[in-house]
Amino acid sequence: MANQNKTDIGLIGLAVMGENLALNMESKGWHVSVYNRTVPGVEEGVVDRFMNGRAKGKNIEGFTDIKAFVDSIATPRKIMMMVRAGSPVDELMEQLFPLLSPGDILIDGGNSNYEDTNRRVELAESKGFLFVGSGVSGGEEGALNGASIMPGGSEQAWPEVKPILQSIAAKAPDGTPCCQWVGPAGSGHFVKMIHNGIEYGDMQLIAEAYWVMKKLLDLNNEEMADVFARWNEGKLRSYLIEITANILRHKDKAGGYLIDKILDAAGQKGTGKWSVINAMELGMPLGLIATAVFERSLSAQKDLRRLASKQFQCQHTQPIYNKVELVKNIFSALYASKLVSYAQGFAVLQRASDAFAWHLDLASIARMWRGGCIIRSIFLNDIAAAFEATDKPKHLLLAPYFKEEMKTLLPGWKSLVAEAMKEELPVPAFSSALNYFYSLTSADLPANLVQAQRDYFGAHTFERKDELRGQFFHENWTGHGGDTKSGTYNV
Numbered sequence: 001m002a003n004q005n006k007t008d009i010g011l012i013g014l015a016v017m018g019e020n021l022a023l024n025m026e027s028k029g030w031h032v033s034v035y036n037r038t039v040p041g042v043e044e045g046v047v048d049r050f051m052n053g054r055a056k057g058k059n060i061e062g063f064t065d066i067k068a069f070v071d072s073i074a075t076p077r078k079i080m081m082m083v084r085a086g087s088p089v090d091e092l093m094e095q096l097f098p099l100l101s102p103g104d105i106l107i108d109g110g111n112s113n114y115e116d117t118n119r120r121v122e123l124a125e126s127k128g129f130l131f132v133g134s135g136v137s138g139g140e141e142g143a144l145n146g147a148s149i150m151p152g153g154s155e156q157a158w159p160e161v162k163p164i165l166q167s168i169a170a171k172a173p174d175g176t177p178c179c180q181w182v183g184p185a186g187s188g189h190f191v192k193m194i195h196n197g198i199e200y201g202d203m204q205l206i207a208e209a210y211w212v213m214k215k216l217l218d219l220n221n222e223e224m225a226d227v228f229a230r231w232n233e234g235k236l237r238s239y240l241i242e243i244t245a246n247i248l249r250h251k252d253k254a255g256g257y258l259i260d261k262i263l264d265a266a267g268q269k270g271t272g273k274w275s276v277i278n279a280m281e282l283g284m285p286l287g288l289i290a291t292a293v294f295e296r297s298l299s300a301q302k303d304l305r306r307l308a309s310k311q312f313q314c315q316h317t318q319p320i321y322n323k324v325e326l327v328k329n330i331f332s333a334l335y336a337s338k339l340v341s342y343a344q345g346f347a348v349l350q351r352a353s354d355a356f357a358w359h360l361d362l363a364s365i366a367r368m369w370r371g372g373c374i375i376r377s378i379f380l381n382d383i384a385a386a387f388e389a390t391d392k393p394k395h396l397l398l399a400p401y402f403k404e405e406m407k408t409l410l411p412g413w414k415s416l417v418a419e420a421m422k423e424e425l426p427v428p429a430f431s432s433a434l435n436y437f438y439s440l441t442s443a444d445l446p447a448n449l450v451q452a453q454r455d456y457f458g459a460h461t462f463e464r465k466d467e468l469r470g471q472f473f474h475e476n477w478t479g480h481g482g483d484t485k486s487g488t489y490n491v
């Protein structure tokens with residue numbers, strides 16, 4: 001009786017994601033309470049605008065008082081927060097704690113840092129509540145019609161939240177919901193962070209493909225849109241390739257193409273940077289995503305680039321390339337580099353899973369990303385299949401299918417990078433991926449010299465090829481050093 005007339009779920013934060021998720025939930029038959037803070041003179045009337053606008057006539061209750069909002073929800077309460085990541089989540093939790101009952105569930109659907117989520121899961125559980133840190137991807141459209149949802153944290157909460165979260169998730173082509181339990185603590189947000197890092201990589205790679213077509217082939221926007229649209233029918237079929245074709249065709253209200261009027265200074269909200277920081281912490285190479293992050297940073301230094309461009313005139317020859325052949329090579333560079341990026345990203349997930357005992361199911365993660373999210377693409381099926389194989393690959397690029405793909409793509413890929421370098425045209429992600437591939441496939445690397453240098457100046461020791469691994473040696477390189485060695489730990 002206590003739950004009579006109460007709502008099924010509460011949602012806090014009526015910005016683009018929260019508003020659309022609330023409507024999505026309602027459309028799946030859930031009775032929803034919504035709340036947004038009111039900041040006098042700054043942020044007023046958000047709830048009223050929603051309730052009198054898109055939520056009008058729907059099974060949604062709006063609240064501006066947080067206690068009334070909490071009281072309106074059936075217990076155990078499920079409250080999803082879709083607010084700006086960082087301190088707003090902590091502030092909200094502090095406001096909510098005194099209003100909750102034991103067993104209530106908080107879901108953070110924002111792009112929170114996974115270490116914050118680790119802490120919040122512990123804090124909420126210490127107070128008798130459950131906490132789910134869930135990545136949500138899909139932007140405005142996904143939030144409304146089906147997102148990819150990556151929940152982790154208090155596992156006890158999963159049976160309670162599963163029906164709602166899976167109902168609002170996208171469905172993969174085989175009908176499975178793109179929402180499965182990821183693992184404990186902040187694992188859901190870690191997975192979302194790597195998803196976003198891969199998103200950065202995909203976007204940079206597509207941007208480089210666009211740039212080569214524009215600068216070396218002199219293709220116009222419609223011609224480039226045709227190429228992307230054609231690629232979207234094949235192995236590169238993906239949401240980002242599809243929207244790139246649409247973006248290139250989009251006309252500005254004032255005339256001309258909008259793409260040509262957008263300033264080339266990219267923004268970033270942190271998840272790409274965190275991916276790289278965490279990969280470094282785990283000792284894992286994530287060079288393609290790092291390159292994508294740094295390229296956004298360099299793009300933002302527009303004034304400096306403008307100045308530098310006047311002092312070093314880059315030498316582009318006239319476009320004399322064979323269009324068909326160059327477009328084929330761009331395809332090879334894009335597809336092969338994308339494979340490298342996903343291989344790097346999944347390797348970081350595996351390392352994090354091992355380091356934090358999360359037991360991540362990489363195939364399930366790949367399947368979850370097939371629908372709803374920004375990086376959804378056809379080739380995630382092949383990635384899932386590779387991780388599901390009985391003979392699990394040590395590295396994604398060593399899975400039989402991808403190994404053959406790389407062999408086919410390599411000639412066009414390296415030719416494209418060489419051509420672009422000669423033309424002084426930046427293709428940092430294509431070349432970062434190629435260098436990674438060359439290093440990965442080199443049994444020998446010049447790191448012997450790095451080790452010698454470290455030992456020469458700091459007695460950091462080295463292992464020898466002619467001795468068993470794990471034994472560390474120091475050489476008295478100058479004849480006047482001592483025998484004392486530095487520690488052999490790696491940080």
Ligand SMILES: NC(=O)C1=CN([C@@H]2O[C@H](COP(=O)(O)OP(=O)(O)OC[C@H]3O[C@@H](n4cnc5c(N)ncnc54)[C@H](OP(=O)(O)O)[C@@H]3O)[C@@H](O)[C@H]2O)C=CC1
Nearest residue numbers: 013014015016017018043082083084085088110111136139
């Ligand atoms: N936009 C996107 O494509 C995606 C966003 N996300 C994540 O979802 C979350 C919501 O994103 P989005 O909808 O884009 O909007 P924003 O990231 O702009 O977040 C705005 C919301 O946060 C609320 N907020 C900000 N500060 C506070 C605070 N101190 N206390 C309470 N509420 C606060 C705002 O309330 P107010 O209106 O009062 O300012 C508003 O409801 C973010 O974590 C974002 O990273 C995830 C996937 C995709």
Ligand SMILES: O=C(CO)[C@H](O)[C@H](O)COP(=O)(O)O
Nearest residue numbers: 137138139268269270271374
């Ligand atoms: O999470 C997302 C999609 O999955 C967001 O769109 C993401 O915040 C975009 O990141 P950035 O602003 O750093 O480009």
